[in-house]
Amino acid sequence: MDWEALILSIELGIATVFGLAPIAIWAGRALAYREFRGKGFVEALVALPLLLPPTVVGFYLLVAFGRHSPLGQAFEALTGHLLAFSFEGLLVASILINIPFSFQPVQRAFEAIEPSIREAGAVSGLSPWQVFFRIELPLAWPGIVTALVLTFAHTLGEFGVVLMVGGSIPGETKTIAIAIYDRVQAFDDRSANIMALTLLAISIVALGITNTLSRRIGRRRG
Amino acid sequence: MADTLSLDRAPSLAAAGREVVTFEARTESPIPLDLAFSLRAGEVTALFGASGSGKTTVLRTIAGLWRPANARVTCDGTVWYDTATGLCLPPHRRRVGLVFQDYALFPHMTALKNVMAALDHLPKAEREARARALLALVHLEGLEERRPAELSGGQKQRVAVARALARDPEVLLLDEPFSALDRAVRVSLYGEIDAIRTRLACPIVLVTHDFEEVARLADRVIVLERGRIIAEGDVGSISARADIPIIAAAAEAGTVLIATLAEVLHDRRLSVLDTPAGRILAPLLDAAPGTRLRVRIPSRDVILADRVPEGLSVHNALHGRVAEIAPRPGAVADVAVAVGSVLLRAQVMEDAVAKLGLAPGRPVVALVKSVAVTVPGA
Numbered sequence: 203m204d205w206e207a208l209i210l211s212i213e214l215g216i217a218t219v220f221g222l223a224p225i226a227i228w229a230g231r232a233l234a235y236r237e238f239r240g241k242g243f244v245e246a247l248v249a250l251p252l253l254l255p256p257t258v259v260g261f262y263l264l265v266a267f268g269r270h271s272p273l274g275q276a277f278e279a280l281t282g283h284l285l286a287f288s289f290e291g292l293l294v295a296s297i298l299i300n301i302p303f304s305f306q307p308v309q310r311a312f313e314a315i316e317p318s319i320r321e322a323g324a325v326s327g328l329s330p331w332q333v334f335f336r337i338e339l340p341l342a343w344p345g346i347v348t349a350l351v352l353t354f355a356h357t358l359g360e361f362g363v364v365l366m367v368g369g370s371i372p373g374e375t376k377t378i379a380i381a382i383y384d385r386v387q388a389f390d391d392r393s394a395n396i397m398a399l400t401l402l403a404i405s406i407v408a409l410g411i412t413n414t415l416s417r418r419i420g421r422r423r424g
Numbered sequence: 425m426a427d428t429l430s431l432d433r434a435p436s437l438a439a440a441g442r443e444v445v446t447f448e449a450r451t452e453s454p455i456p457l458d459l460a461f462s463l464r465a466g467e468v469t470a471l472f473g474a475s476g477s478g479k480t481t482v483l484r485t486i487a488g489l490w491r492p493a494n495a496r497v498t499c500d501g502t503v504w505y506d507t508a509t510g511l512c513l514p515p516h517r518r519r520v521g522l523v524f525q526d527y528a529l530f531p532h533m534t535a536l537k538n539v540m541a542a543l544d545h546l547p548k549a550e551r552e553a554r555a556r557a558l559l560a561l562v563h564l565e566g567l568e569e570r571r572p573a574e575l576s577g578g579q580k581q582r583v584a585v586a587r588a589l590a591r592d593p594e595v596l597l598l599d600e601p602f603s604a605l606d607r608a609v610r611v612s613l614y615g616e617i618d619a620i621r622t623r624l625a626c627p628i629v630l631v632t633h634d635f636e637e638v639a640r641l642a643d644r645v646i647v648l649e650r651g652r653i654i655a656e657g658d659v660g661s662i663s664a665r666a667d668i669p670i671i672a673a674a675a676e677a678g679t680v681l682i683a684t685l686a687e688v689l690h691d692r693r694l695s696v697l698d699t700p701a702g703r704i705l706a707p708l709l710d711a712a713p714g715t716r717l718r719v720r721i722p723s724r725d726v727i728l729a730d731r732v733p734e735g736l737s738v739h740n741a742l743h744g745r746v747a748e749i750a751p752r753p754g755a756v757a758d759v760a761v762a763v764g765s766v767l768l769r770a771q772v773m774e775d776a777v778a779k780l781g782l783a784p785g786r787p788v789v790a791l792v793k794s795v796a797v798t799v800p801g802a
Contacts, residue, residue, distance in 0.1 A: 318528035321489050324515035325522040326542035327591055332516075336541065340532045 203396050206373055207381035214289070214377060215357040218296040219350045222304050225297070226349055230308025231338070252302045260366025263295045267367065287369045292377075295367045296357050303356050304349040311345020312338065344415035351415075355408035359401055441465060444627050445595050447486060449495035455481045457492055457651040463595060463627035470630045470642035470659075474670055478651035479631045483597050486629070487522050488515035499594050521588030525600040527580040529572040535559060535583045536568040542590035558586040562616060578609035582616065589620070596628045602637060614640050635671065639663055639680050639720055639800035647671065664723070664760065664769040667750060678722035679768050680800070685715045694739070694794060701763040705739040706797035717799055725796035726770035728759060729789045730780055740792040744768065746784050749777060761790050 233245065251259055267286035268274045277285040285291040315338060323333035339346075361379040368375025370384065378397055385394040441464050448460035457478050463469055471479040484490035486497055488504065491512060497505040504513045529538050539555035546554060559568055562582035572580055581601060588596060598617070602610045618641065621628055630641055638645055638659060645662040647655040647670065655668055663680040665671050681704075687696040688708065695709045697719060706719060732741045744763035752758050755774045759782060760767045768790050782788065 316526070316528065318524045318526055319530060321487075321515070322522070322524060322528035322530070322587075323541070324489070325487050325518075325520055325591070326587060327516050327519075327544050328541065329516050330514075332544075337530055337532075 203393060203400075204376075204378065204381040204385070207376050207378045208397070208400065210289075210373065210376065211358050211378040214292060214296055215354040217293050218300060218357045219354050221293065222297050222300055222353055223346070223350060226301075226304035226308045226353075227346060230305050230349070231312045231342075233305065233309045234312035248305050249302050251299045256299070256360070256362025257366055259299055260295070260363040263291075263298070263363065263367050267291050267294075286367060287371060287375060289374055292364060292368045292375050295363050296360065299360065299363050300353045300356060303352045307345045307349040307352065308342065311342035311348075314345070315341050344418045348412040348415050351408045351411050355405050358404060441467070444500055445486065446496075446498045447482065448497075449482070449485060449492045451492040451494050451651075455492075455651065457481060457485075457495070459648070459651065459653045461646055461653065461656070463629060464644075465625050465627055466621075467643045468621055468628045468630055468641055469644045469646060470632060470638040471646050471648060472632060472635065472638050472662075472670075473648035474633060476650075477648040479633075479648050480599055481651075482648070483522075483599050483629060483631050486595065487520045487597055488513060488518050519591060519594040521591045521593035521596045523581070523584045523588045523596075523598045523601045525603055527572070527577075527584045527604075529580055529583055529587075531572050534569050534571055535564060535575065535579075535586075538572070538583055539586050539590050542587045545592070555586075555590065558590055559583070561589070561620070562586045576609075577605050578613060581605060581613060585616065585620070589624075593626055595626055596624065598628065598630045600631055600633070602632075603634070617641060635663070636800050639718065659718075660766060663720070664767055667752075667758070678720050678724075679766065680718055680720050681766060683717055683719050685709060685711050685713050685717065687713055697797070700765045701742055701744075701768055704742075704792070704797055705794040707795055709799065719797050720800045721768065721792055721797055723758065723769035723771040725793060726761075726768060727791040728761070728770050728772055728776070728780060728782065729791055730787075732789055733791075736791070737793070738791045739794040740790075740797070742768065742790045742792065744788060744790060746782050746786045746788050748784060749782060761788055763790060 233241070264286055265271060266273055267277075267284075269278065269284065274285050277290075285294070320333055320337060323337045324330075328336060358377070359379055360377070361383065364375065364377050365380060370376045370380050376384075378401065382394050382397045385397070443462045444465050445463040447462065449457040451457045455478055459482070471482060473479045481490055485492055485495060485505070491505070492507070494507050495505060496503070496508065499518070503509075503511055504518050505511065530541060533541065536552070536555050536559065539558050540551045543551040543554055556568060559565065562585050564579060564582050564586070567575065567579060572583070575583065585601075602613060605613065614637070630637065632638060642659050645655070645657065645659055646653055647662065647668060649670070655662055655665055660680045660682070662671065663678055681699040681701060683697040683699040683704070685695060686698045686703070689696065693708045695706045697704045697706055699719070704719070709717070711717065727738070742763045744761040746759060747762045747767055748760040750758045751774060752771070757772055757774045757777045759770045759772060759777065761770060770790060
C-alpha cells in the first residue's frame with residue numbers, strides 16, 4: 203500500500219471539491235435559469251471532457267501549462283516553479299476534467315425547482331440572495347452534494363490526465379491510480395490489489411451516497 | 425386568536441373605493457397586451473377571460489414577475505414599473521400578496537415556516553405569533569408543523585393565502601386560486617376569501633376563467649380577450665351580457681343581484697330576499713336573516729308575460745319595462761327588463777317577442793321560478 207499516494211489522492215480530491223463547488227453552483231445555476239446565446243454550445247462544451255480521451259485532454263493541458271504558454275509563464279513568474287508536473291497543475295487539471303461530473307447534477311437540481319416557487323420567494327419579500335440561500339440552496343442541496351461526491355470519487359480514479367500533466371512524482375503528483383499502475387508494472391500484484399480494493403470501496407460508498415440523496419430529492423417534491 | 429388579528433391597513437389607506445393601483449400596458453409580443461385599468465381599495469376585481477387572453481400576464485406584471493416592453497404600474501402614488509423612465513421596482517420591493525395556481529409553497533419548510541418566510545418586515549420576535557394567527561385565520565390550527573407534502577390541496581392553498589396575507593400587501597393577487605381544487609374544497613375556500621375580503625382594505629384581483637367564481641366573489645369584472653378589455657363593469661351588468669360569447673358560453677348568461685335575506689319561511693321551506701328588483705322568493709338558504717348575499721337568475725329561466733297569469737306555480741312575478749331587445753343567433757332574443765333599479769335579462773324566442781308585441785318601453789311581467797334563484801358557488 204502506497205500511503206503517500208493515497209493521501210495525495212485524497213488531498214487532491216478535497217482540494218478539487220472545494221475549488222469546484224462555488225464554480226459548479228454558479229455555473230450549474232446559470233445554465234438552469236439563464237437563457238443566453240450559445241447556451242447549447244456551452245452545454246456541449248461542458249460535456250466535452252466526458253468524450254475526449256484523457257490523454258488528449260492531458261496533452262492540451264500540458265501544452266497550456268508549459269513554459270511556452272502565457273499561462274505557464276505567468277504561473278512560473280508568480281511562484282518560481284512550473285505549473286506542469288506540480289500539485290497546483292494537477293489541481294487545475296482535476297477541476298477542469300470534473301466540470302461535466304459537477305455541472306450537470308447541479309444544473310438538474312436547480313432546474314427541478316418549480317419557477318413559481320422561486321417567484322413565490324420574491325413576492326414574499328425575499329431578495330434574490332435570500333431566495334438563493336433560503337429556497338434554492340436547500341432544495342438543490344442533494345444535487346450539489348451528489349455532484350461533489352462524484353467529483354471526489356472521480357478525482358481519486360483519474361489516470362490518463364494525471365499521468366500526462368503530473369508525471370509521476372512521489373508526494374507531488376503520484377496519485378493512487380498511478381501507484382496502482384506502477385505496482386502492476388513492478389509485478390507487485392498484492393499492493394496493486396489492496397489499492398484497487400480501496401478505490402473500489404470508495405466508489406461504492408460514493409454511489410451509495412448519491413443514490414440516497416437523489417431519492418431524497420424525489421421525496422421532497424410533493 | 426383570529427379575532428385579535430388585524431388585517432386592516434392604516435386608516436388613511438382604508439378608504440374604500442379609492443384608486444390604489446393603476447395599470448397600463450401596450451405590447452405586441454410575446455404576449456399581446458393593450459389595456460389600462462385601475463384597482464380600487466376594498467374591491468374584488470375579476471380578470472376574466474379564456475386561456476391566452478393575457479389575464480395571468482397582467483397579474484404577473486403587477487407583481488413584477490413579468491416586464492412588458494411598454495407598460496406602467498403605480499401603487500398608492502408610487503411608480504412600481506414605468507418603461508418610459510426605465511424604472512422597475514423588483515418583486516421583493518413591491519408589497520404584493522400573490523396566491524399561485526399551483527400553491528408554490530416552499531417544499532422544505534413547514535406551513536408555519538412558509539408563512540414566516542413572508543414576515544421579514546416584522547421584528548424577529550413577532551414573526552411566529554403573527555404566522556400562527558394567520559394560519560388560524562385560514563382555519564389551519566394544529567397543522568403548523570406539517571410540510572406541504574403532508575397537506576391536502578385545499579390546505580396547501582390555505583397556507584398560500586396565509587403567506588400572501590403575511591406580506592401585509594398593498595394589493596392581493598389571486599391567480600386561478602381554485603382551479604386545482606375539487607368542488608367541495610373550492611366552495612369552502614370561497615367562504616374563506618369572502619371572509620378575508622371584508623377585513624382587508626386593499627384591492628383584490630382574481631384571475632379566473634370560471635364565471636361561477638366571478639359571480640360569487642367579484643365586485644367588478646374586466647373581461648379580456650387577446651390582451652384587450654372587451655367589457656368592464658360591475659358583476660351584475662357584466663353577467664347579463666349575453667352578447668359576449670365567453671360569458672354566454674362559460675356562464676350561461678344571467679343576472680346577479682345583491683340581496684339581503686329578509687325572512688326564512690320554514691313552514692313553506694322558502695327564503696324571502698330583498699333585492700334591488702324587489703322581493704324575491706328563493707329556496708331555503710342556510711343563513712340568518714340580515715345576511716347579505718348574491719343570487720343569480722339565469723336568463724333562460726326568466727319567462728315574460730304581459731300580465732300576471734293565474735294558476736301557475738311561479739312564485740316571483742316582477743313588474744318592469746322592456747329596456748332593450750337584442751337578437752341572438754338561433755332565433756333567440758335577449759330581452760333586458762328594467763325592474764326596480766336593475767336590468768333583468770330574459771332569453772326568449774324571437775317568435776315570442778313578436779307574439780307578445782314586445783318593444784322598448786312596454787310594461788312586462790318577468791316570471792321567475794324560485795328554484796331558479798341560486799347562490800353562486802354554493
